[in-house]
Amino acid sequence: MDTELILKERVQRVRDAVSLKEPDRVPITPFSDIFFPALQAGMTHKQAMYKGRKYAKAAINTYSRYDWDLYPTLLFPGMGKLNDGLGATAIKWPGAANPEFCLGDNQPYQYIEKPWMEAEEYDELLKDPTGFLIRKIIPAQNASLKLMNSFPQISDMAMMFNGIGFFFFFISKDVKKLIKGYKKTLRSMIGGLMGMQSYAKKMKKMGNPVAGQFALSQAPFDMVSDTLRGMRGTMMDMYRNPEELKTICDRLVEPCLIAMDNSPLKLGDPDENSITLSFIPLHRGADGFMSNGQFEEFYWPSLVKLMEGMIKKDIIPMPFFEGRYTDRLEFLAEFAKQHKAKAVYWFHDTDIIKVKEMMGDHVCIRGNVPASLLVGGPPSAVEEYVKKSIEGCMEGGGYLVDGGVSGIPNEARHENVQAMTDAVHKYGVYRK
Amino acid sequence: MDFINEIVELNENNVNELVKKRLENNEDPLKIMDDVKKAMKTIGDKFSNKEYFLPELIMSGEILRQIFEALGPKLKDAHNSEKNKGKVLLGTVAGDIHDIGKDVVKFMLDANGFHVLDLGVDVPADKFIENLKEFKPKVLGLSGFLTLAYDSMKEIIEKLKSAGLRDSLKIMIGGGTVDERIVDYVGADAYGESAVDAVNLATKWMEV
Numbered sequence: 001m002d003t004e005l006i007l008k009e010r011v012q013r014v015r016d017a018v019s020l021k022e023p024d025r026v027p028i029t030p031f032s033d034i035f036f037p038a039l040q041a042g043m044t045h046k047q048a049m050y051k052g053r054k055y056a057k058a059a060i061n062t063y064s065r066y067d068w069d070l071y072p073t074l075l076f077p078g079m080g081k082l083n084d085g086l087g088a089t090a091i092k093w094p095g096a097a098n099p100e101f102c103l104g105d106n107q108p109y110q111y112i113e114k115p116w117m118e119a120e121e122y123d124e125l126l127k128d129p130t131g132f133l134i135r136k137i138i139p140a141q142n143a144s145l146k147l148m149n150s151f152p153q154i155s156d157m158a159m160m161f162n163g164i165g166f167f168f169f170f171i172s173k174d175v176k177k178l179i180k181g182y183k184k185t186l187r188s189m190i191g192g193l194m195g196m197q198s199y200a201k202k203m204k205k206m207g208n209p210v211a212g213q214f215a216l217s218q219a220p221f222d223m224v225s226d227t228l229r230g231m232r233g234t235m236m237d238m239y240r241n242p243e244e245l246k247t248i249c250d251r252l253v254e255p256c257l258i259a260m261d262n263s264p265l266k267l268g269d270p271d272e273n274s275i276t277l278s279f280i281p282l283h284r285g286a287d288g289f290m291s292n293g294q295f296e297e298f299y300w301p302s303l304v305k306l307m308e309g310m311i312k313k314d315i316i317p318m319p320f321f322e323g324r325y326t327d328r329l330e331f332l333a334e335f336a337k338q339h340k341a342k343a344v345y346w347f348h349d350t351d352i353i354k355v356k357e358m359m360g361d362h363v364c365i366r367g368n369v370p371a372s373l374l375v376g377g378p379p380s381a382v383e384e385y386v387k388k389s390i391e392g393c394m395e396g397g398g399y400l401v402d403g404g405v406s407g408i409p410n411e412a413r414h415e416n417v418q419a420m421t422d423a424v425h426k427y428g429v430y431r432k
Numbered sequence: 433m434d435f436i437n438e439i440v441e442l443n444e445n446n447v448n449e450l451v452k453k454r455l456e457n458n459e460d461p462l463k464i465m466d467d468v469k470k471a472m473k474t475i476g477d478k479f480s481n482k483e484y485f486l487p488e489l490i491m492s493g494e495i496l497r498q499i500f501e502a503l504g505p506k507l508k509d510a511h512n513s514e515k516n517k518g519k520v521l522l523g524t525v526a527g528d529i530h531d532i533g534k535d536v537v538k539f540m541l542d543a544n545g546f547h548v549l550d551l552g553v554d555v556p557a558d559k560f561i562e563n564l565k566e567f568k569p570k571v572l573g574l575s576g577f578l579t580l581a582y583d584s585m586k587e588i589i590e591k592l593k594s595a596g597l598r599d600s601l602k603i604m605i606g607g608g609t610v611d612e613r614i615v616d617y618v619g620a621d622a623y624g625e626s627a628v629d630a631v632n633l634a635t636k637w638m639e640v
Contacts, residue, residue, distance in 0.1 A: 291484075
């Protein structure tokens with residue numbers, strides 16, 4: 001069959017579902033955890049972090065086995081080299097050159113959460129967030145970028161004489177050395193980057209559309225929690241510095257949106273043979289982390305602003321509600337109602353059939369085959385789960401089948417992923 | 433408001449003032465500790481009832497830290513040795529460095545009078561076994577956020593079986609992607625969805 005036709009059919013199927021129209025069949029659109037294709041191809045986690053080209057091949061071979069409607073974007077192949085080059089200190093990964101940050105060859109990378117700034121530094125942060133991130137946080141999280149702590153005020157270049165300071169920064173020996181090192185790192189990553197590009201091309205040639213999921217973003221509260229104050233710090237701020245915390249969450253929204261306009265990854269501007277769903281993995285908003293009152297005061301407002309800003313740019317926000325969001329459904333339903341067919345809600349451990357009943361007329365739902373099934377099986381239990389989900393969620397379109405956490409988990413077994421795929425084709429048909 | 437309520441309401445400054453005053457009045461620090469324990473129990477109960485969440489647990493932990501600092505280190509030991517509801521060994525399994533869930537479980541077991549030994553994160557099977565032999569707990573709690581944790585948990589429990597340590601022990605598991613189905617997969621006794629479940633399981637098992 002004509003692969004270009006298949007490509008168009010598949011993309012249209014997903015578009016229909018997102019716009020709350022019934023396609024011919026429920027689409028299956030798995031995201032995949034980074035190491036799933038590597039492990040399927042017999043590579044170690046370490047190899048996946050360093051052998052970008054080989055990883056991209058493994059991804060093509062692994063994913064093209066499955067009859068899906070939208071295929072995962074390749075995230076971060078070759079990140080190991082970039083991390084080594086930057087001297088990353090906020091992440092541990094297999095193969096890290098610095099033993100302090102090195103994990104075993106068969107471990108996935110994991111982020112280190114700690115307060116990168118103290119509560120006393122809020123004033124400084126709020127006066128000039130970009131400057132603070134450049135001069136304080138970037139050097140703290142990247143040992144090779146220590147010099148950034150004296151990075152000149154770039155906007156001074158617009159003023160009389162002051163561009164000279166900027167010039168002098170770049171003629172310093174140490175800065176020259178830094179740039180040389182960075183270039184070397186980038187050169188070593190070319191194989192991986194080429195692999196990434198050829199992945200998308202080859203997949204499309206085979207009729208497999210690749211999701212434009214590189215449009216990553218985060219809830220502003222999570223940015224503060226994950227990368228500035230740590231969760232402990234942020235939660236103490238809710239008591240000790242509530243106004244500062246709310247102000248910084250609010251002020252992070254606009255820079256995130258501007259970054260989407262200027263990104264070389266062309267967010268929100270997919271070609272006609274792809275569809276960009278902007279992945280927003282949520283961390284601290286889940287049930288149990290905070291009360292509904294705290295969610296409403298600290299977490300939700302800046303996230304709503306961010307998603308509304310994306311919708312204005314024709315980007316489809318796809319918040320990933322990791323954990324359980326049963327206590328928050330009223331908030332989610334209200335946003336969906338105000339932005340009909342403009343977002344995709346991806347759920348992990350929330351009852352999606354209940355979600356469908358509550359807000360299925362307003363938002364496309366994605367999920368949520370449990371990781372425990374995709375790893376542990378058996379295939380018959382996977383089939384049963386997918387069948388039940390489809391029956392509960394397919395009416396009127398607006399449902400995409402995917403795994404619950406990270407889509408296909410790293411350790412998923414082929415026979416379970418196959419069973420998930422087969423079940424969609426078996427039970428998901430609206431019309432022949 | 434009295435001292436216990438000030439702690440429960442997380443009025444940090446008032447608590448510190450009151451501790452200072454009570455020490456100046458030469459009150460027995462053990463009496464202050466009795467009040468602190470009552471307050472922590474109430475905070476734990478409020479967490480179970482979904483009145484309190486993580487920010488409150490973290491703030492109360494911070495207040496507790498300041499009280500200990502004012503009272504001196506000896507009292508912390510006294511506080512620990514009085515735990516009499518039984519011993520629980522806890523840790524995040526090999527390969528996984530996530531600690532939030534485990535720390536909440538620790539807080540809640542602690543507040544409910546269990547003696548908890550927390551081995552931290554990325555704990556290899558052999559370290560669990562070593563500590564089981566020495567600490568002799570009745571309950572083992574295994575935490576993990578990553579899907580990789582399934583096999584780490586399985587390995588620990590298989591090693592416990594070979595070492596003849598499995599039968600005398602109750603094992604509960606929990607965290608991120610862990611669910612009921614993983615209990616059989618790894619050979620544990622029960623899955624806990626929340627820290628409250630962990631307290632209930634431990635309480636039930638200690639009574640047997």
